Amino acid sequence: MRGTGTTTTVDVAGLIKEFGRFRALDGLDLTVEPGEVHGFLGPNGAGKSTTIRVLLGLLRADGGRVSLFGGDPWHDAVTLHRRLAYVPGDVHLWPSLTGGEVIDVLAAARGGVDGRKRAALLERFELDPTKKARTYSKGNRQKVALVAALASDAELLVLDEPTSGLDPLMEAEFQECVTEVAAEGRTVLLSSHILAEVEALCDRVSIVRAGRTVQTGTLDDLRHLTRTTVDARTRHPATAIHDLPGVHNATLDTTTPDTGAGHHVRFDVDADHLDQAMRTLAEFGITALTSSPPSLEELFLRHYGSPNDGTHDHDTHDDDTATTGSIAVHTPDGAAAARHSREGAAR
Amino acid sequence: MTPPTFAATALLVRVTLRRDRVRLAIWFAALLALPLAAVSAFESLYPTQASLDGYARTAANPAAIAIGGPGHGLHTLGGVIVFEVGGFIAIGIALCNVFLVGRNTRAEEELGRVELLRAAVVGRHAALAATLLVAAGFNAAVGGAVAVALGTQGLPWPGSVTFGAALTAIGLVFAAVTAVATQVADHARGAQAIAGAVFGAAYLARAAGDIGDGTLSWSSPVGWAQATRPFADERWWPLLLVSGLAAACVLGAFTLESHRDLGEGMTSRKPGPARASAGLTTRLGLVWRLQRSGIAGWAAGVLVAGGAMGAAADQTGDMLADNPDLLAALGGSAAEELTDVFFRMTALLLALAVSGYLVAAVLRGRGEERAGHVEPLLAGAVSRARWTSAQLAVPAVASAALLVLGGASAGAVYAVAAGDAAQLPRILGSAVAYLPAVWLFGGLAVALFGMAPRSAPVAWGALAVAAVASLLGPAFRFPAWAVDLSPFELTPQLPGGEVALTAPVVMLLLATALTVAGTAGFARRDLATTA
Numbered sequence: 001m002r003g004t005g006t007t008t009t010v011d012v013a014g015l016i017k018e019f020g021r022f023r024a025l026d027g028l029d030l031t032v033e034p035g036e037v038h039g040f041l042g043p044n045g046a047g048k049s050t051t052i053r054v055l056l057g058l059l060r061a062d063g064g065r066v067s068l069f070g071g072d073p074w075h076d077a078v079t080l081h082r083r084l085a086y087v088p089g090d091v092h093l094w095p096s097l098t099g100g101e102v103i104d105v106l107a108a109a110r111g112g113v114d115g116r117k118r119a120a121l122l123e124r125f126e127l128d129p130t131k132k133a134r135t136y137s138k139g140n141r142q143k144v145a146l147v148a149a150l151a152s153d154a155e156l157l158v159l160d161e162p163t164s165g166l167d168p169l170m171e172a173e174f175q176e177c178v179t180e181v182a183a184e185g186r187t188v189l190l191s192s193h194i195l196a197e198v199e200a201l202c203d204r205v206s207i208v209r210a211g212r213t214v215q216t217g218t219l220d221d222l223r224h225l226t227r228t229t230v231d232a233r234t235r236h237p238a239t240a241i242h243d244l245p246g247v248h249n250a251t252l253d254t255t256t257p258d259t260g261a262g263h264h265v266r267f268d269v270d271a272d273h274l275d276q277a278m279r280t281l282a283e284f285g286i287t288a289l290t291s292s293p294p295s296l297e298e299l300f301l302r303h304y305g306s307p308n309d310g311t312h313d314h315d316t317h318d319d320d321t322a323t324t325g326s327i328a329v330h331t332p333d334g335a336a337a338a339r340h341s342r343e344g345a346a347r
Numbered sequence: 348m349t350p351p352t353f354a355a356t357a358l359l360v361r362v363t364l365r366r367d368r369v370r371l372a373i374w375f376a377a378l379l380a381l382p383l384a385a386v387s388a389f390e391s392l393y394p395t396q397a398s399l400d401g402y403a404r405t406a407a408n409p410a411a412i413a414i415g416g417p418g419h420g421l422h423t424l425g426g427v428i429v430f431e432v433g434g435f436i437a438i439g440i441a442l443c444n445v446f447l448v449g450r451n452t453r454a455e456e457e458l459g460r461v462e463l464l465r466a467a468v469v470g471r472h473a474a475l476a477a478t479l480l481v482a483a484g485f486n487a488a489v490g491g492a493v494a495v496a497l498g499t500q501g502l503p504w505p506g507s508v509t510f511g512a513a514l515t516a517i518g519l520v521f522a523a524v525t526a527v528a529t530q531v532a533d534h535a536r537g538a539q540a541i542a543g544a545v546f547g548a549a550y551l552a553r554a555a556g557d558i559g560d561g562t563l564s565w566s567s568p569v570g571w572a573q574a575t576r577p578f579a580d581e582r583w584w585p586l587l588l589v590s591g592l593a594a595a596c597v598l599g600a601f602t603l604e605s606h607r608d609l610g611e612g613m614t615s616r617k618p619g620p621a622r623a624s625a626g627l628t629t630r631l632g633l634v635w636r637l638q639r640s641g642i643a644g645w646a647a648g649v650l651v652a653g654g655a656m657g658a659a660a661d662q663t664g665d666m667l668a669d670n671p672d673l674l675a676a677l678g679g680s681a682a683e684e685l686t687d688v689f690f691r692m693t694a695l696l697l698a699l700a701v702s703g704y705l706v707a708a709v710l711r712g713r714g715e716e717r718a719g720h721v722e723p724l725l726a727g728a729v730s731r732a733r734w735t736s737a738q739l740a741v742p743a744v745a746s747a748a749l750l751v752l753g754g755a756s757a758g759a760v761y762a763v764a765a766g767d768a769a770q771l772p773r774i775l776g777s778a779v780a781y782l783p784a785v786w787l788f789g790g791l792a793v794a795l796f797g798m799a800p801r802s803a804p805v806a807w808g809a810l811a812v813a814a815v816a817s818l819l820g821p822a823f824r825f826p827a828w829a830v831d832l833s834p835f836e837l838t839p840q841l842p843g844g845e846v847a848l849t850a851p852v853v854m855l856l857l858a859t860a861l862t863v864a865g866t867a868g869f870a871r872r873d874l875a876t877t878a
Binding site for chain 2: 049057077081084086090091092094095096097098101107108109111128129130131132145148158
């Protein structure tokens with residue numbers, strides 16, 4: 001199926017794209033190897049869609065190196081496009097055509113469709129192909145583009161936030177489809193900001209922010225770089241935790257009367273310092289302990305929490321975003337507010 | 348106290364004015380400039396009463412009547428101006444209202460903006476009411492400005508005010524007609540097509556009536572407005588008819604809107620095919636499918652209008668018999684000559700209309716691009732050049748077909764009426780001769796689309812200038828070289844004129860060059876993105 005040997009599927013280095021004076025991409029790097037499912041993460045406006053449009057030859061790069069299947073996406077657009085299928089982030093359909101007609105038109109534009117796959121996908125996504133496109137909801141428009149792309153045998157799927165507007169059942173169906181595609185050894189570039197989706201599907205991720213790649217690697221690599229959140233109760237107030245290296249956002253409750261449950265302490269700790277932190281914590285007499293594994297979410301927020309990450313700790317998030325699995329970009333003020341409210345809750 | 352269904356109308360009036368301020372300002376300036384220019388032009392052309400009397404004896408030929416109206420008070424400067432430019436201003440203000448209302452109601456619904464607004468404390472009728480208020484204000488401003496402009500230029504005030512009021516009335520009635528169309532049609536484009544067709548029919552009905560015995564003119568709101576007879580025994584009561592129709596349409600539109608779902612029309616939605624036909628999956632097939640209903644509408648329009656002109660031409664003989672002065676002015680073969688003049692005008696009008704179609708059809712590619720419909724195709728194995736060529740091939744062929752259809756329709760009807768089969772090829776040829784000029788405007792639109800997409804509407808400006816030069820250039824004393832530069836003037840003036848091939852060939856080459864340049868430009872530039 002792949003037939004590309006070892007040629008890197010997507011190879012982008014130092015990509016620059018400007019719209020007038022606005023620099024949308026500012027030296028972006030992205031590498032997708034054949035057969036991998038690559039997560040492309042970033043907040044709204046980070047440059048994900050712009051990168052994809054440059055990769056598709058819809059926009060012209062202003063600088064840097066872009067190669068797709070080893071070719072130039074601007075000059076060899078048509079040849080390269082026979083080998084990929086694309087789902088745009090914002091699906092616009094011809095309002096007077098039916099969904100089924102649009103699927104066939106889009107499929108024909110890339111070189112044909114597998115009728116059996118098409119029928120199976122229509123069933124899986126519960127899409128009525130006889131309705132006029134103008135009557136479709138956002139989710140159904142998204143399904144039209146998904147069916148058209150997934151019904152192809154393309155060796156690369158370029159999916160730009162493909163599940164926006166899908167209900168959870170359809171989202172699960174989508175994940176299954178991508179898993180099948182991956183099992184066939186085909187390549188997927190999945191732009192998303194739904195972290196659960198990326199964690200479930202992707203082998204490697206690249207995180208972009210303000211037109212630059214800020215982190216790239218396997219999920220395990222990235223987890224190693226993140227912090228574990230520790231929530232514990234100790235017999236004696238764990239006062240020493242605050243000063244340990246690698247400990248962040250420690251909140252210590254010394255005021256609670258000792259009811260036997262112990263004093264509450266909560267902190268984030270870098271993977272490298274987890275061992276030392278736990279030893280220190282044990283000295284205060286642990287009565288209860290929960291540790292949350294580092295999530296992609298946390299990693300994500302750490303990169304977006306502040307415009308000058310690394311110099312300040314803004315790696316907090318409010319619980320709403322944590323439970324919904326979407327992300328919010330925190331301004332420094334917002335992050336401070338979120339931290340403040342959590343500290344308040346802890347007391 | 349505003350009824351709840353009209354809540355926030357004032358806010359939406361401000362939003363509409365903000366969105367459309369440039370467009371409305373341009374329309375206002377153009378609609379005011381035309382009568383102002385006409386005053387100075389015709390004042391110097393016909394400085395004496397004797398010259399005006401001479402004009403009155405010869406000007407009212409069927410072609411001029413078809414465009415300009417019944418021609419009341421042609422012995423006065425005001426009457427001449429109403430006759431010469433009143434029709435164009437009426438067409439302009441009517442179309443402006445069709446676009447204004449269509450754009451701010453259903454088109455906004457399709458884009459989802461009305462949903463956003465109506466979820467707030469905004470009444471069901473607020474968007475339509477606000478649009479109609481803006482339209483009413485605009486029409487009153489144009490009518491008032493025209494009246495003041497003509498009056499201060501020394502024309503009699505009663506006539507000036509009547510003319511301004513008639514223009515306001517025409518604008519109002521077609522804003523109201525469009526309001527009804529937006530409630531009935533399936534989508535915004537359809538609504539504007541319905542309203543445009545109603546206006547076309549109304550204009551045609553009064554043209555036929557004015558050329559004939561006048562009865563048919565009373566079936567048309569444009570005819571009613573003209574029946575106010577500016578500068579010739581003004582009468583106001585026909586304006587009651589126009590206002591009554593406008594009020595009835597507005598009431599009807601609001602009533603329909605009370606029963607209409609957001610984003611829906613009045614027609615039921617049947618399921619369509621689950622699979623695309625083999626034709627649809629070709630590039631040309633897709634473009635044809637998306638444009639065919641528009642082309643069908645244009646075809647019906649040129650067919651009916653051409654036939655009407657052919658029928659009207661047959662009355663030329665009667666008119667000459669009534670008008671010995673005109674006969675004398677034209678000399679020996681007067682009847683024949685006058686018919687040729689009539690068909691030269693018919694061919695020019697047809698060419699202008701088809702050019703308008705072609706510019707709109709080419710610029711629709713830009714609309715498709717901005718709507719995000721091109722992105723998924725180009726993300727497939729479709730090259731930019733292939734997309735462009737399919738996108739252009741359909742309107743290029745359609746524009747030629749429309750010229751043939753209009754010319755054949757006029758020629759066939761006249762050939763039958765006059766019992767002279769030889770007229771068909773003559774008249775058909777006169778229409779087809781305009782193809783290079785029409786394509787030249789199409790080429791200009793392609794070049795702008797490809798190389799300067801933001802300036803694409805400039806193609807409309809160029810067409811408007813050429814239209815004014817051809818229709819009014821001599822009267823407005825445009826410098827001869829400027830008039831001669833108009834592609835419509837460079838076209839052999841058939842029937843009756845000489846056939847020269849140089850200019851058409853040059854125009855064809857230029858159109859090709861512009862098309863190639865535009866196609867290359869589109870292949871080189873960034874695609875407009877939607878999000």
